[in-house]
Amino acid sequence: MRLSVLAPLALLAATAVAVPSYAGAAVRPAPGAPALNGAEPALRTTLATTTDRGVERVAVPKEARAADTSNPTRVIGRGTPASCTSRKVVRAVAKGGVITFRCGPDPVVIRMRHTVKVNNTHRRVVLDGGGLVTLSGAGKRRILYENACDPSRGLRLRNCQDSPRPQLVVQNIGLANGNSSGDLDYGGGGGAIFSYGGRLKVVNVTFTDNRCDRTGPDLGGGAVRARFQYHNEPVYVVHSTFVGGRCSNGAALSSINVSWTVLNSVFSGNRAIGYGANPRRPHTPGGGSGGAIYTDGEDYTVRIGGTLMRRNHANEGGGAVFYVSNDRTGRLHIYWSTLKDNVSERFETRPGIFYEGHGPIDVRHSIIR
Template identity: 50%
Template sequence: MKPNFLFLKYCVFLFSIVLLASCSSDDSTETVTIINPLDNPFDGIPAGNPNGNFPIPAEASLEDVSNPTTIVGDGTPESCTGQVFIDAVTKGGKIVFNCGPDPVTITLNQPAKVFNNTSQEIVIDGGGLITLSGNNQTRILYMNTCDQNQVWTTDHCQNQDHPRLTVQNITFANGNSTNETEYDGGGAIWVRGGRFKAVNCRFFNNTCASVGPDVGGGAIRVFSQYNNLPVFIVNSTFGGKEGFGNSGSNGGAISSIGVSWTIINSLFSHNSAIGNGGNPSQSGTPGGGSGGAIYNDGNTMTLTLLGSHIEANQVNDFGAAIFFVSNDHSGNVIINESTIQNNIGGSWYPSYPGISAHADTDISVTNSTITE
């Protein structure tokens, strides 16, 4: 009975996507309800904070994939290979999967890379059934508007509004970027330029370089978003339970330089910043070990945490939950209807346990719990 149940569930999910699309508008203040197709997973735990109920702005919601550009697979698991998926990403557009009614893991032997001249919108939708795996050997997904190999499309590659990459209703597992040298960090996903968001996603056991003062993002690393607009992370899980956490030198789950984040109804737990020596690295150390869940560095940037839960993350140095350093002291942190608790190791200006920031950083906390 399981295949029939899952197929019915997938159909209901697709109907919900069409329904959401029919109700959308250009008003960024509109809020929507996101239906989570990963509410009965066969591994790990569901996507998102189960207690998160913060309203979702329309721009942070699911993208409509009712008219896909590419369908990966012909209805069987065997047809959904890593190379077929890589080829689909190369073409751009909206990508969905037809791999049968059961959950399927697609294993990659190299990263899928976005070409910047294929389409302005690139959406990868797993329908709640797909796991993309790096097999502990490779990063899974890469986009870089300033990488000439992926085609320059403007003379201001560090600040252009496209491609706009969305990953939704999908799991990223066992990504590993430790063999990457030029673009390090980001075990599962590495992004520079355009826009990026993740909705209804899970990130399990991804890893990047284990040491270094300014490398990180066991799951995701992001640079240079268009006009300093935020990366949206919505209804997503990083780790979630013991044995599923992500790790890297800094930012066990996510890492960035000069990027703002808006994180809504998401869960970060059991992620680790495993470097040591901080940034800059202390004498005799390789550096790193900050930001068990989140590592933000740069100047004017905002970390916004809404309806989210951060627990049981770990560091060797600073910021068991969050490391946030605004070099010119102009950045700020907003925490609303969220919980930060039981994170392990690290301290720095401990007005809020688990958060390391400059003493004069503007940290606004509303209707939230922040404890040891």
């Protein structure tokens, strides 16, 4: 049985997936998007025209929804917690395909003894925990790794930074206590998930207490680090919760030259703990920006819709969000969201946000304070 709706900040003791509670809320279209083309009939019929501000659930485009796992390629476990092991998870993901779990009716934590790595010989890997499974890095290791440019993953794909594969879909699962500290290959970061090239999608995932290196001017992603995505298509993060992340920058999400679409999610209690900013001040290691989200680059877009960001903290700038488009071609969009009580210790352009992009931030029907 999959968990469906829980209170926004409630976690099942880091053993199952928590989902923001938007039950009964009107579903809002993204600014400039067609009126939910391809959306479920239930979503189309619940559209409302009210201009109430703050968190409201927004429509999720078809390509951002969970993958169909009704006919899995592989099933981990034989119906008991003991049958679901780190070794089986590593082997299943290495073989690719659609992967589900059968670990019994209760939430289970699988303590990972090795990082789970995606092989570049596969077009797509879907990892679905069924709302009951949490993978734990035990504070010692990164949990998931996908890298189209890493020849150790079977082959280095041609034009790997713009490769359409592998596609990694992580859904209905918890990722806790991942730690990529000290692993600086390909720029480092990504305590729970590291993605370099290919495509990444995250749906209904709870990220708890994930870590990456404490300092570094452009290093980030306590939970997720993304570097390059196929044709600059966005990383979708949907119905997911990020709590307790720690990293130099972007204690939840971090990227360079990557677009993001973050929908119906919660970010709380994440901290950018570096210091010295970027470029780093003299005699400092740099970092400390983007308490929850840190993005840098040129022509890229970040969209945040139907999302609560509260009580995140940055030692430098952007207690909730740090967004810089170096050539001022990219833009940040925030709609039907609430950003509140996010602390920027040294600088911000709006409460909890540091932004440099094309024109002002596109803010609609949102609370920022």
